[in-house]
Amino acid sequence: MFKSIVSIRERFSPQLRKVAVNTSWLFADRILRMGVGLFVGVWVARYLGPEQYGLYNYAIAFVSLFSAFATLGLDSIVVRDLVRYPACRDEILGTTFVLKLIGGLFTLLLTVGIISLLRPNETLTHWLVGITAVGTLFQAFDAIDFWFQSQTQSKYTVYAKSTAFLLITVVKVILIWMQAPLIAFACTGLAETIIGAVCLIVVYQANRYTLGVWQLQLQRSKQLLKESWSLILSGLTVYVYSKIDQVMLGSMLIKQSELGFYAVAVRLSEVFDFLPMILSISVLPKLTEIRQRDYKEYINKFQSYFDLMLILWLLVAIPVSLLAPFIVNCLYGESYTKSAHILSIYVWAQFGSNLGIARSGFLLLEGKQIFSLYLSASGAVLNVVLNLFLIPKYGAMGATIATLITYFLVIVAIIFFVNELKIISKILLRSFNLPHAIIRFLEVVK
Structure with missing residues (x-):
């Protein structure tokens, strides 16, 4: 066993081992901060x-x-x-x-x-x-x-x-x-x-x-x-x-408590945001390498990347949404009960983080980063407009609805109307065919 471990270590260059160790330090830091x-x-x-x-x-x-x-x-x-x-x-x-x-x-x-x-x-x-x-x-x-x-x-x-x-x-x-x-x-x-x-x-x-x-x-x-x-x-x-x-x-709003309820829901929703970020750091260099030698394989691998991001989103969103009342009451107590309802809905907006990171990676590798600026700017304007209408009437829930609508329109809907982004829309549609996405994911794991 010792010889096999040494053999595995010898397969990696000193520089690659250095990168792996560096990443492990950053990962440990994120885990420490998340937990404590x-x-x-x-x-x-x-x-x-x-x-x-x-x-x-x-x-x-x-x-x-x-x-x-x-x-x-x-x-x-x-x-x-x-x-x-x-x-x-x-x-x-x-x-x-x-x-x-x-x-x-x-x-x-x-x-x-x-x-x-x-x-x-x-x-x-x-x-x-x-x-x-x-x-x-x-x-x-x-x-x-x-x-x-x-x-x-x-x-x-x-x-x-x-x-x-x-x-x-x-x-x-x-x-x-x-x-x-x-x-x-x-x-x-x-x-x-x-x-x-x-x-x-x-x-x-x-x-x-x-x-x-x-x-x-x-x-x-x-x-x-x-x-x-x-x-x-x-x-x-x-x-x-x-x-x-x-x-x-x-x-x-006059009552700052509404923001308190909302902040708790957002914080709990974003607990696992480091996962798609770390996945991105690990995957993008490999995708860059594949793109240089085989574009078809590169697109297939990006499909698997989107599939994984979608599955990761559902693995977090479904249990958190269902268990929101228990999670909030257990952690924050009865005074934050209103946060549970917000959390059960807001957590679904995390697809904006997962799929948004995957899309940004694609734009980066394709040299189309300018679209990231256009999309984030349009999202900022849209979010402000929606909040102006929804917050006075619905408070924290209005802000939650505004976030869901903004993420859906900017992350999903808009890519079907921009020619340069059509290829992402095809990849995304295939990922939303969940049974096939799971099958592709299991094949990659094997």
């Missing part, structure tokens, strides 16, 4: 109650709407450049740090200014948004994370950010025990970002690098911004697409 985060998040939600929990999530969602200005769409571009030009490390990291710092400052001023205009007499909301937005300044230190990503050494980022996460988790439990006010929990989010930044600096220097040699290069900054502007726009539309419902719920 869900447990403590439930505890915090029960302690705060629907009203305060709703206001807390409103502040987070509001800042998230503008976070594209903090990230500046630089992440993947910077990692790419660090791989291509490792000798320019200090110039790239220094320029990235300054750009993201400026982006964070802009996000802070923008969010505080807008919330002051929208809700002029709500001092607590101003503080919650302001404290949350300050955290975007410290995201500038994610430049260190980009370096470790480029070196396939994400374990150091996991060390840093998991340390911060676990420390703040303990602090949250202490705050609940002390019966702390809502503002204290907003401060924990900021503290986690700061501690995470400090830990990143520590692991960076422990690897014999230093921040002191970082340098800002104006030509480099112009080049980065020239490439990233479309990603900033795309990121903005994606955040509007995915977060505007919570912001509109918090803005249009």
Whole structure:
């Protein structure tokens, strides 16, 4: 047995083994955050109650709407450049740090200014948004994370950010025990970002690098911004697409408890969102390789990929929808009973995540990423319009219905009317023939 294990190890190149180990670190980090985060998040939600929990999530969602200005769409571009030009490390990291710092400052001023205009007499909301937005300044230190990503050494980022996460988790439990006010929990989010930044600096220097040699290069900054502007726009539309419902719920309704009920349903629905993401990371490189040698086989494999995404969606949606009352009451208690009805319907919208990721992968490999921007922008507009009509009348359930309609029209319906996307519509129709999709899936497993 030992010899067979060694033989298997020898089949993989050192680089491939390095990628596998790196992925396992990221996977372990997601599992840790999902498990511990869900447990403590439930505890915090029960302690705060629907009203305060709703206001807390409103502040987070509001800042998230503008976070594209903090990230500046630089992440993947910077990692790419660090791989291509490792000798320019200090110039790239220094320029990235300054750009993201400026982006964070802009996000802070923008969010505080807008919330002051929208809700002029709500001092607590101003503080919650302001404290949350300050955290975007410290995201500038994610430049260190980009370096470790480029070196396939994400374990150091996991060390840093998991340390911060676990420390703040303990602090949250202490705050609940002390019966702390809502503002204290907003401060924990900021503290986690700061501690995470400090830990990143520590692991960076422990690897014999230093921040002191970082340098800002104006030509480099112009080049980065020239490439990233479309990603900033795309990121903005994606955040509007995915977060505007919570912001509109918090803005249009007097009772913040409606947002509290809705936030719980969304959080429970998205617990398994990491699965299609990890599947995408594993599958797309292989599909890229197959496309280069056999396009017919590539389409067949993409069919299996869509089949798997659809089956994965149903495996989550069906039991969660049926067991929603039990899940909500068991985790959050009777005060969140209304979330159960929302969850039983909202969880079906997760096809937007599964099939949307699969479709985005296809557009990426076919060089048609511009359609992702068009589709997310149209989804953002549609979601806003639907929420304007449905939230005043139906509250949180109105936002749920708006999400379902938006995802169906943007993820499914629209691809039948765009010539460049017709091939995806054929693949999707075959996947919706569930018995055949299951048979194809079982054949691939064999």
